[in-house]
């Protein structure tokens with residue numbers, strides 16, 4: 591985990607269960623008086639994420655029924671990596687784009703609340719847009735986060751930059767993305783595995799999220815390739831383009847895709863959270879060299 595991740599030290603769930611009633615209701619009390627958490631239960635994960643966001647960041651967040659429940663440790667690792675990438679630029683005010691913010695709007699809320707970054711959160715799913723806007727409002731972050739309704743699921747930046755939004759005229763320092771992972775064209779989309787079963791234990795968390803949130807034609811590789819394509823069209827509008835990847839084997843595919851387009855200012859990283867590892871790629875068309883691999 592990133593050295594600055596507050597969840598590097600395991601939270602005291604027993605203390606937190608005493609403090610938060612809704613979280614207490616999904617905890618199990620062990621014979622030794624400590625509480626345990628069943629990470630395989632969706633409701634438990636919801637209450638856990640809600641409670642951690644409130645405890646560590648004072649954020650009140652709700653999720654659309656059935657939608658993706660984000661794990662906080664991973665989202666924080668991504669934000670902290672972005673902080674590291676941006677640090678050499680010594681910017682007074684940071685502006686970012688969150689591609690596919692989900693119903694929680696978690697990345698934009700964290701970026702705004704933790705770092706006062708100004709965020710545009712793009713989302714294509716109607717219900718997620720409504721929840722995301724409500725989450726921004728509930729936390730009084732409307733001055734920092736604008737949720738933009740993506741009218742075309744095939745579009746990444748185009749619809750936004752060509753919209754009449756005042757923010758569309760601005761330049762952004764970064765974009766981030768947790769792309770839909772599974773391939774909707776596959777026979778059994780959810781059979782795709784993110785891990786090598788011989789080397790890594792089974793995931794401890796239940797999978798959450800609707801088909802629409804988790805799948806797209808071609809899976810995450812196609813989605814990130816579309817970000818690369820559109821980054822070429824909008825290279826002057828965003829300084830550092832980034833995306834997360836759910837599978838290690840997809841990292842070289844994206845690096846090859848970037849290389850084929852002669853995009854050479856590139857770096858990668860790994861996000862470690864317990865048994866779960868994720869990867870991320872960053873690229874830029876500007877001169878400022880990106881930090882090289884910083885596995886956290």
Ligand SMILES: C[S@@+](CC[C@H](N)C(=O)[O-])C[C@H]1O[C@@H](n2cnc3c(N)ncnc32)[C@H](O)[C@@H]1O
Nearest residue numbers: 660690691692712713714715740743768769803
């Ligand atoms: C895997 S979820 C990530 C949600 C959230 N960012 C998180 O990490 O918890 C991907 C999100 O992208 C949205 N999405 C898919 N295609 C999109 C597009 N072209 N533009 C904006 N959002 C899109 C989906 O509806 C979904 O909410």
